[in-house]
Amino acid sequence: MLKPVEMVKVCIVGPKDYFKSTAETLHRLNVLHIEDYSGEEGYFQIGAPLDEASKLSRFVVTLRSLLSYVKLDGVYEPKKVYSVSELSQVAESKVSELESMITSKIDEIRDIEDRLRRIADEKRLIEPLIALGLPPELLSGYKNITVFVGFIRSDPLERIMDVTKDFERFIAEFEREYVVAVFVKNEAANDVLRVLQELGWREISVPIKEGSFQDKLVELDREEVELREKLEKLRAEIEALEMENLDLMLALEEHLSIELEKCELPLKAATSKYAFIIVGYVPKEKFETFKQETEKNKVVVLETKDDVWKPPTAFKNPSVAKPFELLTTSFSIPKYTEVDPTTVMAFFFPIFFGFMLGDIGYGVILIGLSLWLSRIFKTEGWQSLLRILLYSGISTVIFGLGFGEFFGFELFGHESILGGEFEHWEPILGNRLYDAPKLLVVTLAVAVIHMSLGFIFGIRNVAKEHGWKHAIEEKFNWFMALISIAFIITGFIMNTLAGIPVFSLNFAYIAAVPLILAWAVLTVMGEGPMFLIEYLTLLSNTISYARLLAVGLASVGFAIAFNKIAFEMLMPAGIVGLIAGIIILALGHFINILLGILDPGLQSLRLHYVEFFVKFFEGGGIRYNPFGRIRKYTKEEV
Amino acid sequence: MPVEGLVAIGAGLAVGLAGIGAGLGEQAIGAAAVGAMAEDPEFFGKGLLMTVIPETIVIFGLVVAFLLMFI
Numbered sequence: 001m002l003k004p005v006e007m008v009k010v011c012i013v014g015p016k017d018y019f020k021s022t023a024e025t026l027h028r029l030n031v032l033h034i035e036d037y038s039g040e041e042g043y044f045q046i047g048a049p050l051d052e053a054s055k056l057s058r059f060v061v062t063l064r065s066l067l068s069y070v071k072l073d074g075v076y077e078p079k080k081v082y083s084v085s086e087l088s089q090v091a092e093s094k095v096s097e098l099e100s101m102i103t104s105k106i107d108e109i110r111d112i113e114d115r116l117r118r119i120a121d122e123k124r125l126i127e128p129l130i131a132l133g134l135p136p137e138l139l140s141g142y143k144n145i146t147v148f149v150g151f152i153r154s155d156p157l158e159r160i161m162d163v164t165k166d167f168e169r170f171i172a173e174f175e176r177e178y179v180v181a182v183f184v185k186n187e188a189a190n191d192v193l194r195v196l197q198e199l200g201w202r203e204i205s206v207p208i209k210e211g212s213f214q215d216k217l218v219e220l221d222r223e224e225v226e227l228r229e230k231l232e233k234l235r236a237e238i239e240a241l242e243m244e245n246l247d248l249m250l251a252l253e254e255h256l257s258i259e260l261e262k263c264e265l266p267l268k269a270a271t272s273k274y275a276f277i278i279v280g281y282v283p284k285e286k287f288e289t290f291k292q293e294t295e296k297n298k299v300v301v302l303e304t305k306d307d308v309w310k311p312p313t314a315f316k317n318p319s320v321a322k323p324f325e326l327l328t329t330s331f332s333i334p335k336y337t338e339v340d341p342t343t344v345m346a347f348f349f350p351i352f353f354g355f356m357l358g359d360i361g362y363g364v365i366l367i368g369l370s371l372w373l374s375r376i377f378k379t380e381g382w383q384s385l386l387r388i389l390l391y392s393g394i395s396t397v398i399f400g401l402g403f404g405e406f407f408g409f410e411l412f413g414h415e416s417i418l419g420g421e422f423e424h425w426e427p428i429l430g431n432r433l434y435d436a437p438k439l440l441v442v443t444l445a446v447a448v449i450h451m452s453l454g455f456i457f458g459i460r461n462v463a464k465e466h467g468w469k470h471a472i473e474e475k476f477n478w479f480m481a482l483i484s485i486a487f488i489i490t491g492f493i494m495n496t497l498a499g500i501p502v503f504s505l506n507f508a509y510i511a512a513v514p515l516i517l518a519w520a521v522l523t524v525m526g527e528g529p530m531f532l533i534e535y536l537t538l539l540s541n542t543i544s545y546a547r548l549l550a551v552g553l554a555s556v557g558f559a560i561a562f563n564k565i566a567f568e569m570l571m572p573a574g575i576v577g578l579i580a581g582i583i584i585l586a587l588g589h590f591i592n593i594l595l596g597i598l599d600p601g602l603q604s605l606r607l608h609y610v611e612f613f614v615k616f617f618e619g620g621g622i623r624y625n626p627f628g629r630i631r632k633y634t635k636e637e638v
Numbered sequence: 639m640p641v642e643g644l645v646a647i648g649a650g651l652a653v654g655l656a657g658i659g660a661g662l663g664e665q666a667i668g669a670a671a672v673g674a675m676a677e678d679p680e681f682f683g684k685g686l687l688m689t690v691i692p693e694t695i696v697i698f699g700l701v702v703a704f705l706l707m708f709i
Contacts, residue, residue: 330682330683331682331683331684331687332683332684436704436708437704437708440701440704540694540698541694543694543697543698543701544694544697546697546700546701547697547700550697550700602686605686606686606687606690606693609683609686609687610687610690610691614687
């Protein structure tokens with residue numbers, strides 16, 4: 001539960017001739033997390049991939065590029081599952097067959113896309129010429145006259161007049177620039193060109209010599225439409241073709257990828273001229289079967305106990321807590337030796353969430369929402385997230401009962417909307433608006449419990465990794481500091497309740513003194529005097545849990561405000577008021593629910609990440625990633 | 639819950655000003671954290687952690703507001 005799966009380090013040694021069959025077995029067993037061989041020792045080298053690897057990787061690349069034309073969602077279920085023996089016989093011919101079928105169409109698509117690009121270029125040239133309004137015959141074909149057609153930043157008329165008097169210029173505005181045609185005698189052409197260039201001239205090469213630009217544009221438009229239709233058709237054809245062969249293609253892709261993985265296994269192994277060694281980690285409970293199965297390949301499997309001990313982390317949590325692994329890993333993967341906080345998080349996260357939102361109405365909506373969405377979003381990440389939302393929703397309903405709130409209305413107490421007997425009831429956990437100080441104390445108590453747990457884990461982690469001395473000097477001292485803070489807060493509350501000045505001496509304050517002294521001594525010894533200032537951080541950590549109340553009050557405040565506007569101000573004002581009231585009510589509660597998912601979720605996460613995790617969690621572990629994979633589109637015969 | 643006028647204003651200022659302060663603190667951290675996450679999504683946990691550190695100031699403001707109003 002709090003610890004990851006126990007691992008043993010294994011070493012597989014055998015002659016190279018049996019490498020291939022060993023790779024097969026390892027892949028099928030899917031339990032060995034291989035530690036890459038770094039190749040530093042002289043005698044053993046990193047192995048070279050088996051001969052088939054290059055051919056296989058070419059096939060896999062081809063198949064993946066073909067598959068990229070089909071849009072698949074993550075949860076596609078194949079209609080037919082191919083067997084491996086069936087596939088390995090036809091793999092080669094099938095891949096080339098599929099390739100030749102589809103490649104010709106892909107080439108055609110590429111040609112069309114080329115042509116479309118050229119049409120777009122041509123259209124970009126013709127549009128300014130249409131704006132200029134000169135027919136194409138006039139723009140070329142002179143013997144003694146040079147024609148400049150192009151874009152320019154400003155009207156060149158006066159500048160050209162400085163150079164020559166014999167010219168003609170036509171100009172029109174086009175997209176924040178001017179398009180201009182200048183006719184000059186050949187002798188003056190060079191001077192005029194220079195002038196034009198100074199004004200940022202860009203030439204347009206006139207695409208046609210005769211006819212009309214408008215006609216050409218219409219023609220191009222028509223061609224474009226035709227080509228686009230053709231393109232759509234081709235794409236649809238490819239998709240249809242691939243859908244027909246989809247199961248086969250997916251199966252081939254899976255089969256060939258697996259074969260490729262096996263062929264590339266030598267890259268992770270240490271090899272000499274005749275032997276190979278693979279080092280990795282296997283869960284302890286599976287070691288015996290792993291050994292038996294693997295040794296059938298005439299290789300030796302040993303449990304090793306060498307100095308390099310960096311086992312991967314495989315989560316071991318009850319299925320209820322599984323979804324919360326998502327939240328743990330998005331912080332960091334716990335090291336093998338560390339406490340895995342997932343289960344603790346699975347307990348506290350929904351409680352924090354429920355405490356903050358705490359409303360029967362919103363809770364029911366959250367439950368419904370998570371159940372509905374979990375039918376739509378099937379990927380693993382979404383399922384985990386929605387499962388967390390479901391737990392949080394249930395917790396929200398329970399706390400809602402405790403606070404007696406339903407969409408911001410009070411169920412129990414003297415303002416009960418149910419009236420009658422319920423007006424004499426009191427909500428079990430108190431009313432959040434009127435009992436805020438009481439609940440504030442509750443949140444501080446939660447803070448002390450939650451962080452104590454963090455420190456206990458911290459003591460255990462440090463003790464395991466660096467010994468008890470460090471654990472006492474680095475973690476246990478802070479645990480005492482936390483308890484002293486708890487005493488100080490208690491003293492504060494006691495004095496307040498008794499109505500005497502808050503800092504007058506009482507037994508709680510006195511109890512805190514020896515704790516603070518012990519903490520100070522240990523901290524100075526272990527971490528140095530600079531760390532004494534961190535006492536304030538711990539204090540602010542504790543007060544930080546007041547957000548459990550704060551966020552809740554905000555959501556109650558919203559709900560009450562909307563209800564008041566709708567029921568007391570708008571609805572009594574006749575039919576228009578009634579409609580406006582209903583709209584305000586729906587909109588307001590919708591916004592509140594949206595905030596009610598986001599804010600308590602984030603704040604609850606923050607309390608775990610910032611206040612809880614930093615007390616013990618270092619992270620930086622390696623995720624357990626065994627060699628092998630779960631087949632989906634193919635099956636192996638036994 | 640009878641609260642004198644000035645006390646209410648004081649409580650409001652405590653929360654409001656603390657909120658502005660935290661917001662100013664968080665803007666730079668948030669931008670940097672989003673940048674880091676765009677580079678490498680693994681930073682999500684640490685990014686969130688860094689971003690919300692100034693937030694505690696608002697809670698201080700809130701606690702002060704409570705002390706003003708209820709005690």
